[in-house]
Amino acid sequence: MSDGLIAGTPDEVLYEVTDHVARITINRPERRNAMSRHTVQLLLEAFVEAGEDPDVWAVVITGTGDKAFCAGGDLKEMNSIAKAGRQVHTPMTGVHRAMLEVIVETYKPVIAAINGHALAGGCEIALAADIRIAVEGTTIGLTEAKRGMGANFGSIVLPRLVPRGYAMDMLYTGRMVPVEEAAQIGLVNKVVSRESFEEEVEAYVRSIVANSPVSTRRYKEMAVKGWGLPLASALRLNVGPNPYTSEDRAEGVAAFVEKRAPQWKNK
Known part of the structure; x- marks a missing residue:
C-alpha cells in the first residue's frame, strides 16, 4: 500500500435507509469487524450522509x-504500516481525525446495536452512540493499554458516562467487561x-x-452542545430545530386532541 492510498472494498461498510432509519453495518466479519483506514473513511461518509438526509430520523x-460488533483498529494493517517505516494514525490528526466526533455530532438518535464484542475503537464507537443495546454474553472494553495505545476518545468520554472509578478501572486494566455488568452502571442500556x-x-x-x-x-443537539456547560448557559443554548414553532408541534397537539396517530413532517 503506497503513501496516501487507502486500500479496501466498498462493501466494508454497508448503508441502507428503511422507514426513516439508516442502518450502518461494519462488514468485515473475517477480521472481527476491525476498522482499516478505508473502513474509517466509509464510516465517516455514512454518518455524514445519514446526518444530512432529512428522510433519516434515527441511525443504527x-x-x-x-x-x-467491532474489534477496534485493524492491528495487522497498523503493523504493516509500522514495518514499512510509516507512522500509524494519531487521533485528532490528519483527514480522519473526526470520525468519532462525527458520530457524536450526528444530530439524530444513534443506537449502537452491539451484536458481539465491542473492544478498543469498537468500544469507542459504542460510547459515541446515544443508546447501547447488547447481546448477552458479549463484552465491552477499552483494551488499548494492552497494546501500548491511547484510547483518546474513550479516556475522555467514558469517565463522563459512568462513575470515574469504574471508568479508570476499565482504562487501567484494559479488561473486557461483560455487558451484563456494564448494564448495571448504565454503560449499556x-x-x-x-x-x-x-x-x-x-x-x-x-x-x-x-x-x-x-x-x-x-x-440530541441540545444534549451534545450543552454537555459540560453550566446549567444557566445550557438552558439558553437554543440550538437545533425549534419544536415550539414547528409544524410537527401543531400536528402533535392536533393528533392528540383528535385521538389519532400524528403524521410528522419533520419541519
Missing part, C-alpha cells in the same frame, strides 16, 4: 456476524438474547421514530 450502527436481538433493536428504534424527528433532533 452494528457489525456483521455474531463474533464482534439493555442486554437481550441472541435470538431476540434484531427484533428488540427494531422495536426500540421504532419507538423512537414514532416520535417527532424535530423533537429528537432538538434533544
